[in-house]
Amino acid sequence: xxxxxxxxxxxxxxxxxxxxxxxxxxxxxxxxxxxxxxxxxxxxxxxxxxxxxxxxxxxxxxxxxxxxxxxxxxxxxxxxxxxxxxxxxxxxxxxxxxxxxxxxxxxxxxxxxxxxxxxxxxxxxxxxxxxxxxxxxxxxxx
Numbered sequence: 001x002x003x004x005x006x007x008x009x010x011x012x013x014x015x016x017x018x019x020x021x022x023x024x025x026x027x028x029x030x031x032x033x034x035x036x037x038x039x040x041x042x043x044x045x046x047x048x049x050x051x052x053x054x055x056x057x058x059x060x061x062x063x064x065x066x067x068x069x070x071x072x073x074x075x076x077x078x079x080x081x082x083x084x085x086x087x088x089x090x091x092x093x094x095x096x097x098x099x100x101x102x103x104x105x106x107x108x109x110x111x112x113x114x115x116x117x118x119x120x121x122x123x124x125x126x127x128x129x130x131x132x133x134x135x136x137x138x139x140x141x142x
Contacts, residue, residue: 002029002106008036008097008130011072014111018141022109023079031107032083036100037069038093062090094129101134108138 007022009015022033039062057065066088089096101108113124131138 002031004032004034004105004107006034006036006097006101006105006108008038008093008100008108008110008126009069009073010037010093011069012111012113014113014141015073016077016111018109018111019073019079020077021139021141023077023082025107025109026082032085034100034105035070035073035084035086036097037066037086037088038096039065039088039090040093041090057090062088094126094133097126097130098133098135101130101136101138105136107136108134110138110140112140112142 002025005022005026007015007019009019019033019035025031026033039057041056066086069088070086087100089100097108097110108130110127110130111124112127127140131140
């Protein structure tokens with residue numbers, strides 16, 4: 001039984017399509033949606049050979065970025081009937097989506113591509129990793 005649907009978003013059109021699909025399922029199944037945005041921040045040790053100092057984003061800046069992405073994702077959509085929670089975290093997108101999908105999530109609905117590099121790829125690298133490693137079913141929306 002599907003009670004909680006995770007929808008990762010980067011504000012792209014593919015994310016909006018994933019949310020619309022999740023909304024249809026949520027209405028039919030009386031499920032809640034968790035909208036997740038991951039703000040990418042490289043680990044401090046990863047780029048030591050090129051970056052001498054690394055300043056992580058402040059919590060306020062991360063929240064501001066998340067608010068903009070959620071606004072872009074939800075713009076013009078009428079989803080009042082559905083319970084939607086929003087969460088913004090920092091880290092590597094695929095890893096953070098997988099962490100969230102292992103916690104009381106019954107289904108992940110994700111866009112096939114997003115705003116990451118390699119836009120010509122048939123399927124985004126984040127989507128591929130989530131499909132391969134998620135503990136719950138994953139639906140990919142084109």
